[in-house]
Amino acid sequence: MEFSTYLNYTVKDFLGDDTFISWITNPTDKKDQFWQSFLNKYPEKEEEVSRAAQVIKAYRKQDTSFNRQNQLNVWNRIEASIRTQKQVPAKVISRPVWLRMAAVFLLATGMAFTVWQFNRQETISTGFGEIRTVILPDQSEVILNSNSDLTYFSGWYFHSREVWINGEVLFKVKHLNRDSLNIKPSERFYVHSNGIEVEVLGTTFNVKSRHEKTNVSLLNGKIKIAYLSSFAKKESLIMEPGDDLEFNHNRLVAKKVLSRPADITLWTARRLIFNNPSLRKIIETLQDEYGYQVSVTDPLLQNLKIDGEIKVSGVKELLETIASTLHLRISQSDKNIIISKISK
Numbered sequence: 001m002e003f004s005t006y007l008n009y010t011v012k013d014f015l016g017d018d019t020f021i022s023w024i025t026n027p028t029d030k031k032d033q034f035w036q037s038f039l040n041k042y043p044e045k046e047e048e049v050s051r052a053a054q055v056i057k058a059y060r061k062q063d064t065s066f067n068r069q070n071q072l073n074v075w076n077r078i079e080a081s082i083r084t085q086k087q088v089p090a091k092v093i094s095r096p097v098w099l100r101m102a103a104v105f106l107l108a109t110g111m112a113f114t115v116w117q118f119n120r121q122e123t124i125s126t127g128f129g130e131i132r133t134v135i136l137p138d139q140s141e142v143i144l145n146s147n148s149d150l151t152y153f154s155g156w157y158f159h160s161r162e163v164w165i166n167g168e169v170l171f172k173v174k175h176l177n178r179d180s181l182n183i184k185p186s187e188r189f190y191v192h193s194n195g196i197e198v199e200v201l202g203t204t205f206n207v208k209s210r211h212e213k214t215n216v217s218l219l220n221g222k223i224k225i226a227y228l229s230s231f232a233k234k235e236s237l238i239m240e241p242g243d244d245l246e247f248n249h250n251r252l253v254a255k256k257v258l259s260r261p262a263d264i265t266l267w268t269a270r271r272l273i274f275n276n277p278s279l280r281k282i283i284e285t286l287q288d289e290y291g292y293q294v295s296v297t298d299p300l301l302q303n304l305k306i307d308g309e310i311k312v313s314g315v316k317e318l319l320e321t322i323a324s325t326l327h328l329r330i331s332q333s334d335k336n337i338i339i340s341k342i343s344k
Contacts, residue, residue, distance in 0.1 A: 003038050006045065014052035024056045043249050044212065046195050055121075055153070078232070101176025120154045127316045128291030131268060136161070141172040141190065143268050145208075146289040161189040167314065168208040168289075170265055182253060195250035199224040206237075206264045210288050217244045263337065266311070272318050274310040278303060279339070282322065286337065290315060297340040 006014075014020045023031040034248055126132045126144045137156050144150055148167025148312050169191075177187040183201070191198040193209040196216075204219025207214065216339070218227060218239045226236040227250045235252075239245065242261045246254040258264065266273050275281060280302040284294040292315075296302055304326050312318045323330045331338045 003041060006038065007042065009045070009048060011052045011055070012216060013049050016048060020049075020052065020263060031099050035159060045193065046250075047192070048165070048190065051151075054162075073341070121151060122154060125149045128289065129289045131270065135165075138174050138176065138189075140174040143269055145169065148290070158187065160185045162192065163190070164192045165207055166193070166209055168185040168206070168210070168267070170206045170268055171200075172203070172204050173200055173202050177201050187277060194247065196247050197226040199226065211284070212249060214247045215244065216247075216259065217258060218242065219261050219265070270314070272310070272312050272314070274306070276307055277310065278305045279322070279326065282318070283339075286315065286318075292335050292337050294337045294339065297338065301326075301339060303339070 006017075006020075009017070009310070018037075023035055035049070037179050039049060070333075075076060075209060087223065124132070124134055124144065126148050129146050131143065133141065134150065135141055136152070138161055140161070142163075144151060144307055145168035148165065150163055150165050150169060152161075152163040171189075173189045177183050187201060189200050191200075191207055193207055194212065196214055198205070198207065198216060200221065200223040203223060205220040205223055206217045206219070207223075208217075209215075216223075216239065219243055220241050223239050224236055225245060227234050227247070234250075242258045244256050244258050245252060246263075259280065263273055267312060272285070274285075279296075283294045283302065286294055306322070306325050307344040310321055312319070312321060319330050319332065321326060322339075327342055329342050331340075
């Protein structure tokens with residue numbers, strides 16, 4: 001097997017690959033060695049591999065559980081029917097065989113529908129400049145920033161509440177737990193992003209994942225952050241209100257306390273806010289969230305910084321602030337922006 005085969009695989013591709021399925025359903029030392037080596041060499045594929053593995057494991061779990069229970073109920077009804085018809089003439093002796101065949105067919109059909117229903121993947125996406133509010137099956141509220149994706153599977157009433165995000169999402173998680181000493185799987189809420197896992201029962205927090213970096217900011221409550229590497233938890237920590245953590249893949253690279261935690265939600269009101277930003281950081285936001293193509297005539301200009309806080313209501317005001325503060329010329333034509341020095 002060659003690593004290159006899997007470089008462009010999506011979750012759907014992994015779910016259709018016999019070699020990958022064999023590793024998840026019947027792992028061996030040889031298979032583990034291959035896939036661990038693949039993930040070590042291409043850590044950016046960890047998210048797709050993890051999601052595909054969870055779907056396969058959930059399918060097998062549901063298949064076993066529902067099959068046993070439904071099969072037992074169906075066969076009990078069949079046997080009861082057979083016992084009550086012992087006086088029927090011999091000419092109908094083949095009926096139990098027909099009943100069994102029908103029961104197997106109905107069972108298989110019901111199983112297929114059940115597994116599809118519980119594992120149906122829902123993906124919600126936003127375009128450039130779009131902000132969208134979504135109510136999840138448990139009544140938790142999430143707000144997606146521009147150019148963001150939220151994915152989850154529908155079987156929350158039998159498993160943990162789990163979502164996968166790319167971009168920026170504000171979570172207001174509904175608290176379901178009544179007994180802190182007896183927390184059910186369906187009461188936990190997990191957010192997966194770029195190799196890290198956020199675990200929470202009910203609270204408000206923001207997750208931003210772009211350019212292989214993930215920032216988690218907590219407004220209220222407590223959340224647990226686990227660093228994932230090839231499906232194994234290496235470290236974890238508990239965040240307090242106001243904490244802001246930055247990860248590169250699954251490594252913690254920065255931790256700070258926000259002076260005004262509520263400011264991290266200003267984007268939901270279409271406000272742009274930056275603290276001591278470099279021009280490079282501002283350009284990233286314009287490209288990631290608004291779809292602009294930004295060109296800089298001198299690459300060194302991207303290292304320029306604006307001291308203090310910028311808090312503006314839109315792109316036009318932001319560009320005016322950059323131009324006046326850094327003494328730059330900014331030309332705009334539709335979605336194209338050119339930034340250059342002012343000629344003397």
